[in-house]
Amino acid sequence: MVDLLIRSADVLQLRDETARILTDHDIAVRGKRIEMIAPSGSIDPSQAKSVIEAAGQLAMPGFINTHAHVPMVLWRGMGEDVNIESWFNDIIWHLEANLEPEDVYWGMQLGILEMIEAGVTAVNDHYWHMEYAARAVEKAGTRALLGQAMFGANGMSQIDETAAFAARWEGAAGGRIRTILAPHAPYTCDDDFLRASAKKAERIGSGIHIHVAETREQTRASLARRGQTPIAVLQDCGIFNVPTVLAHAVGAAPSDLEILADLRTPVGIAHCPKTYAKLAMGYSNLVEWRALGIAIGLGTDGAVSNNTLDLWEAMRLTALGQKQLTGDAEQLTIPQALTIATAESARVYGQPHDLGDLAPGKLADIILVDLSEAHHFPLNSVSASLVYNARAGDVRTVICDGQVIMREREHLTLDKDEISANIAPRMERLRQRENAGVIQTYKP
Amino acid sequence: MVDLLIRSADVLQLRDETARILTDHDIAVRGKRIEMIAPSGSIDPSQAKSVIEAAGQLAMPGFINTHAHVPMVLWRGMGEDVNIESWFNDIIWHLEANLEPEDVYWGMQLGILEMIEAGVTAVNDHYWHMEYAARAVEKAGTRALLGQAMFGANGMSQIDETAAFAARWEGAAGGRIRTILAPHAPYTCDDDFLRASAKKAERIGSGIHIHVAETREQTRASLARRGQTPIAVLQDCGIFNVPTVLAHAVGAAPSDLEILADLRTPVGIAHCPKTYAKLAMGYSNLVEWRALGIAIGLGTDGAVSNNTLDLWEAMRLTALGQKQLTGDAEQLTIPQALTIATAESARVYGQPHDLGDLAPGKLADIILVDLSEAHHFPLNSVSASLVYNARAGDVRTVICDGQVIMREREHLTLDKDEISANIAPRMERLRQRENAGVIQTYKP
Numbered sequence: 001m002v003d004l005l006i007r008s009a010d011v012l013q014l015r016d017e018t019a020r021i022l023t024d025h026d027i028a029v030r031g032k033r034i035e036m037i038a039p040s041g042s043i044d045p046s047q048a049k050s051v052i053e054a055a056g057q058l059a060m061p062g063f064i065n066t067h068a069h070v071p072m073v074l075w076r077g078m079g080e081d082v083n084i085e086s087w088f089n090d091i092i093w094h095l096e097a098n099l100e101p102e103d104v105y106w107g108m109q110l111g112i113l114e115m116i117e118a119g120v121t122a123v124n125d126h127y128w129h130m131e132y133a134a135r136a137v138e139k140a141g142t143r144a145l146l147g148q149a150m151f152g153a154n155g156m157s158q159i160d161e162t163a164a165f166a167a168r169w170e171g172a173a174g175g176r177i178r179t180i181l182a183p184h185a186p187y188t189c190d191d192d193f194l195r196a197s198a199k200k201a202e203r204i205g206s207g208i209h210i211h212v213a214e215t216r217e218q219t220r221a222s223l224a225r226r227g228q229t230p231i232a233v234l235q236d237c238g239i240f241n242v243p244t245v246l247a248h249a250v251g252a253a254p255s256d257l258e259i260l261a262d263l264r265t266p267v268g269i270a271h272c273p274k275t276y277a278k279l280a281m282g283y284s285n286l287v288e289w290r291a292l293g294i295a296i297g298l299g300t301d302g303a304v305s306n307n308t309l310d311l312w313e314a315m316r317l318t319a320l321g322q323k324q325l326t327g328d329a330e331q332l333t334i335p336q337a338l339t340i341a342t343a344e345s346a347r348v349y350g351q352p353h354d355l356g357d358l359a360p361g362k363l364a365d366i367i368l369v370d371l372s373e374a375h376h377f378p379l380n381s382v383s384a385s386l387v388y389n390a391r392a393g394d395v396r397t398v399i400c401d402g403q404v405i406m407r408e409r410e411h412l413t414l415d416k417d418e419i420s421a422n423i424a425p426r427m428e429r430l431r432q433r434e435n436a437g438v439i440q441t442y443k444p
Numbered sequence: 445m446v447d448l449l450i451r452s453a454d455v456l457q458l459r460d461e462t463a464r465i466l467t468d469h470d471i472a473v474r475g476k477r478i479e480m481i482a483p484s485g486s487i488d489p490s491q492a493k494s495v496i497e498a499a500g501q502l503a504m505p506g507f508i509n510t511h512a513h514v515p516m517v518l519w520r521g522m523g524e525d526v527n528i529e530s531w532f533n534d535i536i537w538h539l540e541a542n543l544e545p546e547d548v549y550w551g552m553q554l555g556i557l558e559m560i561e562a563g564v565t566a567v568n569d570h571y572w573h574m575e576y577a578a579r580a581v582e583k584a585g586t587r588a589l590l591g592q593a594m595f596g597a598n599g600m601s602q603i604d605e606t607a608a609f610a611a612r613w614e615g616a617a618g619g620r621i622r623t624i625l626a627p628h629a630p631y632t633c634d635d636d637f638l639r640a641s642a643k644k645a646e647r648i649g650s651g652i653h654i655h656v657a658e659t660r661e662q663t664r665a666s667l668a669r670r671g672q673t674p675i676a677v678l679q680d681c682g683i684f685n686v687p688t689v690l691a692h693a694v695g696a697a698p699s700d701l702e703i704l705a706d707l708r709t710p711v712g713i714a715h716c717p718k719t720y721a722k723l724a725m726g727y728s729n730l731v732e733w734r735a736l737g738i739a740i741g742l743g744t745d746g747a748v749s750n751n752t753l754d755l756w757e758a759m760r761l762t763a764l765g766q767k768q769l770t771g772d773a774e775q776l777t778i779p780q781a782l783t784i785a786t787a788e789s790a791r792v793y794g795q796p797h798d799l800g801d802l803a804p805g806k807l808a809d810i811i812l813v814d815l816s817e818a819h820h821f822p823l824n825s826v827s828a829s830l831v832y833n834a835r836a837g838d839v840r841t842v843i844c845d846g847q848v849i850m851r852e853r854e855h856l857t858l859d860k861d862e863i864s865a866n867i868a869p870r871m872e873r874l875r876q877r878e879n880a881g882v883i884q885t886y887k888p
Binding site (some may be wrong): 309317380388391432 | 752772832
């Protein structure tokens with residue numbers, strides 16, 4: 001017996017940056033993992049505990065959001081048409097002074113609900129009150145890599161506290177939850193703090209998730225102040241002794257690429273192009289980075305800059321943005337965009353052997369996408385349609401860790417009405433910007 | 445009695461580039477036009493022949509696609525990851541050699557179906573066999589400005605032929621169809637041909653829809669060959685003596701902006717940012733153009749470059765692209781993006797007094813958008829959600845010329861199954877690139 005049989009789907013597989021479609025195949029899932037993928041009819045449906053008929057739907061790996069602050073969905077639409085300094089100092093760090101732990105619980109559920117509807121099954125989240133985020137992930141049935149954010153100014157004791165959080169939740173929810181240490185950025189954490197964070201991460205076997213070189217201006221300011229790029233600072237502080245997810249690195253200098261290309265520990269870049277365009281941060285040249293073997297994952301950042309948590313948008317903007325940036329439409333091809341969205345995002349997320357591919361032995365994080373609507377017809381190229389035509393609304397069914405969590409757009413784990421009802425009364429307080437507090441000042 | 449009453453909608457209005465929302469208002473439609481917009485309850489529903497309950501939905505003007513080649517949807521996904529020379533010479537102009545008149549009839553229906561589902565109610569279309577396109581528009585119930593494409597090499601007789609088409613269809617379908625002359629581009633039509641086209645347009649009271657300065661390279665090549673920019677060529681040939689829609693003009697030189705800003709006849713630019721990024725054509729600086737009073741409309745170009753005919757995408761990429769291009773996130777604000785998508789696109793389309801705004805006296809081209817899904821919640825800013833969160837799938841109901849053409853996503857004019865069944869058997873022939881013919885060579 002298998003636990004779940006997905007029948008007659010077309011299955012997307014990327015191999016060596018080439019996309020192929022296994023037409024009309026069955027996928028058998030046992031427990032958390034894919035057991036077999038075979039031409040339709042090879043697996044007897046009476047031998048499956050549960051069957052999904054997927055004829056005409058495309059099966060692909062669930063998207064992995066490699067950098068987000070999910071509960072910020074609470075404030076979406078509130079940081080508009082401003083540059084990054086104003087975005088932080090006039091808006092975000094006032095709003096976040098209002099944040100209470102239960103806000104994170106409900107905001108995290110809301111953001112995960114939106115992500116499930118867009119086919120996102122895993123998120124690398126960097127935020128506050130992460131016990132509450134973890135409880136939301138437990139309930140949602142999705143996968144998360146959770147890091148409790150730290151500002152150096154809040155003191156060294158945070159490192160032990162967030163390491164304790166990390167230890168408590170590592171491997172929770174049957175392995176769906178993993179943890180990571182999350183110092184905010186080199187401009188908000190001094191070298192001693194970064195060094196201590198890196199040492200702690202080494203000691204407990206954790207990785208680091210950190211913002212770095214978000215803009216070229218940050219790199220320029222760091223060079224002017226101390227003669228080192230922010231990425232060189234991270235290296236000196238030992239951050240790269242552990243697996244690291246770098247959020248953004250848009251301002252990376254050529255010397256930084258050499259640092260990153262030479263590392264022995266895994267390091268990945270989370271690329272969030274909608275946020276970069278919206279905050280006029282520039283784009284990094286992913287073509288150069290990928291040529292050096294540096295892994296790129298898709299991310300959304302928070303919804304106050306990105307407005308949505310939709311990785312179809314991020315994938316599309318990654319391809320479009322690189323063509324525009326390089327002035328060469330042959331760059332960042334469709335199979336490359338799909339590879340970034342799947343296997344490469346899994347590398348950045350730290351589970352390259354488990355996620356980002358549909359194959360026997362992989363964890364069963366599978367989404368079924370309907371490509372039959374008018375905006376895909378005629379379906380001359382499935383892979384082109386995925387990168388340039390598909391919308392979140394085309395995702396019909398979402399499976400994570402072998403469990404169906406959305407079926408034909410019906411949620412099986414989260415309750416939108418309950419979430420909305422719990423968030424609505426919080427919003428008057430959460431929208432205040434005039435109170436006394438700010439949680440930080442942006443001055444890189 | 446009114447013909448149609450839309451009850452309890454929230455109504456988007458742009459005034460002086462400021463967005464306001466009239467909360468909980470009724471819209472009364474008599475014949476083709478909006479008669480009244482008033483707070484909910486002001487209009488007795490028993491006095492309406494037809495009622496749409498729209499509580500919780502947002503009413504806004506239907507999108508206007510100011511530059512497209514709609515029937516090219518037939519080949520979507522077939523021009524991927526290539527630069528513009530190869531796109532034209534290796535792909536498009538082979539494929540188009542296969543085109544038969546009935547292909548246009550069905551391709552036009554398919555593209556309009558997709559546009560209706562995305563809330564697009566009007567299109568300025570530049571293509572072949574336009575009698576067949578016109579018949580599709582008649583059936584669809586949407587609005588179109590149709591121009592039969594001309595290459596100079598096909599001879600002067602085309603001008604009379606396309607003018608005859610224009611005369612036959614101008615004002616057809618109760619005014620929903622208008623016509624325009626459509627010489628392809630200055631690099632495919634010589635000066636004599638352009639001059640004759642302009643004179644014919646003046647004589648018959650038509651405008652001109654033409655591609656120009658699609659890339660900076662085209663401007664450079666024109667300057668090298670003849671010491672004039674492509675836009676200066678159009679001016680010399682008298683094109684700007686009639687209302688003109690310029691497709692792209694991405695390669696416009698500063699001197700071209702002066703030409704365009706000084707014109708007395710209306711000239712508008714169709715801006716198709718997804719195509720520009722995808723073909724690595726660069727972006728024009730709309731901020732500068734708009735400061736000179738030059739009207740910008742949204743366009744999709746054809747679906748072999750743009751892949752979809754979705755103006756939500758075009759609006760979003762317009763805002764994101766300008767922030768990225770200028771390096772200033774305060775540029776191309778949300779109200780400006782919405783103004784471009786509505787009133788300014790109506791200017792480019794040549795119906796500034798009829799379209800692009802919901803107000804008494806305007807033509808009733810109205811879409812109802814559902815902003816209640818998770819990707820809009822909490823709805824902290826309606827206008828931000830329209831520009832950065834909304835998807836084509838959020839459009840519920842579409843009204844054009846006072847007639848409901850899609851109601852709660854059910855089509856009332858076009859039949860997707862019929863369209864698909866008619867297109868499928870054509871595709872083997874249409875996909876051939878190995879036949880003898882090409883319709884043109886790209887060598888600007």
